[in-house]
Structures are given as structure tokens and as C-alpha cells.
Amino acid sequence: MVRHALRLGMVGGGEGAFIGAVHRMAAALDGDWRLVAGAFSTDAGRNQRTGDALGLAPQRVYASFDAMLAGERALPEGERIDAVAVVTPNHLHAPMAIAALEAGFHVFCEKPMAMSVAEAEAIGAAAKASGRHFALAFTYSGYPLVEEARARIARGDLGAIRLVQVEYLQGWLSRPIDEQGNKQAEWRTDPARAGLGGCLGDIGTHAFQLAEHVSGLRVDSVSADLAIHVPGRRLDDDVSALLRFAGGARGVLKASQVAAGEENGLKLRIHGEQGGLEWAQMEPNTLTLRWLDRPAEIVRAGGPGLQDSTAALLRTPSGHPEGYVEAFANLYRAFAAAIRGGGDRWFPGVADGLRTMRFIEAVVANAASDAKWTMVDPGEKE
Ligand SMILES: NC(=O)c1ccc[n+]([C@@H]2O[C@H](COP(=O)([O-])OP(=O)(O)OC[C@H]3O[C@@H](n4cnc5c(N)ncnc54)[C@H](O)[C@@H]3O)[C@@H](O)[C@H]2O)c1
Numbered sequence: 001m002v003r004h005a006l007r008l009g010m011v012g013g014g015e016g017a018f019i020g021a022v023h024r025m026a027a028a029l030d031g032d033w034r035l036v037a038g039a040f041s042t043d044a045g046r047n048q049r050t051g052d053a054l055g056l057a058p059q060r061v062y063a064s065f066d067a068m069l070a071g072e073r074a075l076p077e078g079e080r081i082d083a084v085a086v087v088t089p090n091h092l093h094a095p096m097a098i099a100a101l102e103a104g105f106h107v108f109c110e111k112p113m114a115m116s117v118a119e120a121e122a123i124g125a126a127a128k129a130s131g132r133h134f135a136l137a138f139t140y141s142g143y144p145l146v147e148e149a150r151a152r153i154a155r156g157d158l159g160a161i162r163l164v165q166v167e168y169l170q171g172w173l174s175r176p177i178d179e180q181g182n183k184q185a186e187w188r189t190d191p192a193r194a195g196l197g198g199c200l201g202d203i204g205t206h207a208f209q210l211a212e213h214v215s216g217l218r219v220d221s222v223s224a225d226l227a228i229h230v231p232g233r234r235l236d237d238d239v240s241a242l243l244r245f246a247g248g249a250r251g252v253l254k255a256s257q258v259a260a261g262e263e264n265g266l267k268l269r270i271h272g273e274q275g276g277l278e279w280a281q282m283e284p285n286t287l288t289l290r291w292l293d294r295p296a297e298i299v300r301a302g303g304p305g306l307q308d309s310t311a312a313l314l315r316t317p318s319g320h321p322e323g324y325v326e327a328f329a330n331l332y333r334a335f336a337a338a339i340r341g342g343g344d345r346w347f348p349g350v351a352d353g354l355r356t357m358r359f360i361e362a363v364v365a366n367a368a369s370d371a372k373w374t375m376v377d378p379g380e381k382e
Pocket residue numbers: 011012013014015016017018019020039040041042043064065087088089090092110111112137138139183184187202
């Protein structure tokens with residue numbers, strides 16, 4: 001039987017935007033998705049030019065998000081979009097995701113999930129009530145060797161986990177480019193559009209999600225310091241946090257956007273009783289394992305010894321580097337499989353979003369208080 005591509009509508013991702021174009025490449029990579037509609041920008045010219053460049057039917061390039069929901073709802077079921085990709089700045093995630101879910105569409109939303117735990121819970125409730133799927137773009141959990149690390153820890157290779165170290169270092173906000181017209185920097189340093197955290201919400205959330213996802217452990221309390229290094233900036237540009245995990249493991253999370261000269265230095269190290277592993281995003285096709293009583297091992301994407309769940313995330317033979325877009329595409333593929341109903345592939349969603357929003361709130365509260373440790377609200381189910 002011919003398998004038809006699912007239809008995607010996008011909000012955000014207009015001319016000059018960063019992540020929308022990555023979503024479009026990722027969604028298209030495996031033929032699961034076809035972009036058919038969009039409200040790409042509040043600037044009418046940019047919106048139109050983006051739609052034209054993508055070859056969309058003019059009537060499906062909408063002047064606003066609300067117009068897109070209404071216009072698509074009015075189309076026959078076999079034509080209207082199946083899902084909305086929300087790739088706008090943070091303050092719009094919750095209202096747009098909730099409206100899309102309530103209109104009957106699945107949602108693939110950018111991180112951080114929302115501006116607060118309360119908003120994230122409202123998205124969770126809307127997803128549940130609508131019976132629609134909600135995916136969250138924690139991109140790094142889509143890398144094959146991240147899955148390899150997770151699976152090996154889950155089957156006990158390292159023994160009980162003792163240490164989790166995660167760092168995410170960028171340097172692009174080392175200067176006040178937010179005041180010099182850089183669009184991406186501008187909203188990221190504005191509390192009204194970014195949320196409670198600056199660097200914390202932008203990349204600290206990636207680091208936190210990766211640490212919990214791969215270790216399989218839950219952080220139960222944090223002791224944190226937030227810094228603003230660039231004068232006049234209103235949100236943190238540098239985060240340091242000690243982590244205490246349920247069960248006794250200890251961790252350190254370092255995230256910074258003023259680590260001058262750094263590109264996208266996300267790195268995870270986890271150690272158990274028997275050994276440790278290391279994965280770094282800028283060398284994503286290598287996983288290093290180190291042992292207490294035998295020589296270190298290098299595991300390579302496409303090489304021998306991979307778990308089935310890792311092999312399923314690869315597209316090319318060993319030695320043909322896969323990276324960011326492919327990792328993103330793995331999330332879109334799992335999301336499509338879930339919508340089609342036969343999918344048992346994992347993708348990040350409401351639970352990951354709630355954990356990271358609770359982490360943001362705990363870090364902000366701890367950094368502002370004299371308390372040594374602040375609990376990360378375990379939520380109802382976690
Ligand atoms: N998963 C990742 O690795 C990753 C990487 C980068 C950004 N992000 C997230 O993606 C989101 C967007 O970040 P970015 O760097 O692409 O920002 P950006 O500023 O480059 O793009 C935002 C886009 O949203 C559009 N927009 C704003 N309000 C709109 C509205 N009301 N209707 C329609 N369009 C609207 C803007 O015109 C722009 O095209 C943020 O939430 C960010 O945290 C995630």
C-alpha cells in the first residue's frame with residue numbers, strides 16, 4: 001500500500017529565522033512529512049516570501065497562526081494538516097500548542113516547553129484531553145550514540161551510576177549582540193519572551209534533559225548559581241548547578257553562552273561502579289567507554305556492537321558522518337510513527353518538558369535564596 005506523507009503546518013521559521021529551516025529538513029528527510037501550510041512570520045512580506053520559496057500554495061500561507069488553524073480546520077480531512085510545528089520564541093509555545101491541540105492537530109513544539117510549570121501542565125492537559133500527540137524538540141536525544149549510551153546504562157553495563165557530568169558551552173553571547181540587532185539574541189535575553197531563564201532555559205534545559213534521559217535517573221534537588229556576565233543583560237548567561245539524584249548519584253551541570261570561542265560544546269560523562277562513558281555533540285558518532293579493569297572501548301556509529309535501538313536510528317554505513325539534522329529527523333520519524341498508530345519508537349514529549357520546566361524553576365529559586373539545596377518538584381507521576 002502506498003504510504004502518504006503526513007501534512008505539516010509551521011508557525012514561525014520565517015526568512016532569517018534559525019530553527020524553522022532545520023525542522024523542515026528534518027521532517028522531510030524520511031518522506032514521512034510534507035510541509036503544506038505555514039504562518040512563518042508576523043511580517044507579511046517575510047511570511048509570503050518564505051511560503052513562496054518553499055513552494056506552498058498561496059492560500060495556505062496564512063497571515064497569522066489563528067488564520068492557519070481556522071483555514072486548515074475548514075479543509076476536508078484528507079487535505080488539512082495533521083500536525084503543527086511550533087518554532088516561535090518561547091512565550092508563544094504554550095498558547096499556540098494548546099490552541100493547535102484543541103483544534104485537533106498533533107504538535108511538534110520547540111523547547112523550552114513553556115514559560116512556567118503551570119503553562120507546561122496546561123499543555124499536558126490539552127494533549128491528554130485531545131488525544132493528540134505532543135513532541136518536544138530535545139534534539140540531542142535523537143542522536144544514535146546517545147541512544148547507545150542510554151541503552152547500555154539501562155542494561156547495567158556501568159553498574160550503579162554514581163556521577164553525571166554534563167556541560168553545554170557556547171560563546172555566541174559573549175558580547176551584547178542582543179543590543180546590536182541580533183534577532184536570535186534579542187528575544188533570548190528578554191524575560192517577557194524567553195522566560196525565567198536565559199542560558200538556563202535555552203541550553204541548560206537540553207543539558208538537563210540529556211542527563212536524565214541517558215542516566216535513567218531523576219534529579220531530586222539542585223544547588224545552583226546563575227550569573228550575568230554581560231553588563232545590562234536581564235537574564236542569566238551562565239549557569240552552574242550541583243545535582244543530587246534520587247538513589248544517591250551526584251552530578252554537575254554547567255551551561256554557558258559566554259564561554260568565548262566555544263561553538264556548541266555539549267558533552268556528557270556518566271560513571272558507574274564499573275566504568276564510565278563519554279559523548280560529545282561535536283563528535284557525535286563516537287561513544288567512549290572506560291573501564292575499571294580493562295582497556296577503554298570506542299564505539300562508532302555504524303560500527304560493530306550497537307544495540308538494535310541504535311541501529312534503527314542510523315541511515316548510512318559507518319564512516320559517513322550523520323549529525324544534527326539526522327538526529328532531529330529521528331524525532332520526526334518517531335512522531336510520525338506514533339500518529340500513524342504503529343509506532344513504538346520513543347520521542348521526547350510532555351514528561352520531558354515538565355521535568356525541564358520544574359528544573360528551571362528550582363534553579364531560579366535556589367539561586368535567588370540562601371538555601372543550600374532546593375527540591376525539583378517530582379510532579380504527580382515522576
Ligand atoms: N531544539 C533546538 O536545538 C533549538 C535550537 C534553536 C532554537 N530552538 C528553539 O526554537 C524556537 C525559535 O528559535 P529561533 O532561534 O529559530 O528563533 P528566531 O528568532 O530565529 O525565529 C523565530 C521565528 O518565529 C517567528 N514568529 C514570531 N512570532 C510569530 C507569530 N506570532 N506568528 C508567526 N511567526 C512568528 C519570527 O518571525 C521568526 O521567523 C525557540 O523556542 C528556541 O528555544 C531550539
